[in-house]
Amino acid sequence: MKNIFWYFLLAVLGTGVMFMISMLFKVPMPQQGGEYYYLEHFRNGFNLVTAVLFFLTGVAAGIYTRLNPWWTGISLIAVLPILAIIESIIYHGSHNLIPLELAMYMIFALPAIVGVYIGRLIYNRRVVRSRK
DSSP, rough: OHHHHHHHHHHHHHHHHHHHHHHHHTOOOOOOOTHHHHHHHHHHSSHHHHHHHHHHHHHHHHHHOOOOOHHHHHHHHHHHHHHHHHHOOOOOOSSSTHHHHHHHHHHHHHHHHHHHHHHHHHHHHHHHHHHH
């Protein structure tokens, strides 16, 4: 139950990071009422700065928590698949290649996944040094 809270917190954090980066870099809003309206804004807001922030979040999660690296990465980008599914329900003709789209979002999660593994490595080395 405790892990679910952390994963939810990471999902909220990931949504906030993508939204703030898109506002900071003034990502243009898509046309109102068109398909991919919400998803396009978040997806276009994912850039190098977002990837670095997700990596650093992953490192922190690896050091301070014992969360699963893959679920940590998925939690940080959870808003993208959720919005894709919502838009595919609203606009029946859109997102007809949703399995490929979800695979692409897993690529977006890779910086966080790698960060968690590096954070665990740092944690394990620190634990080994403190035992000596």
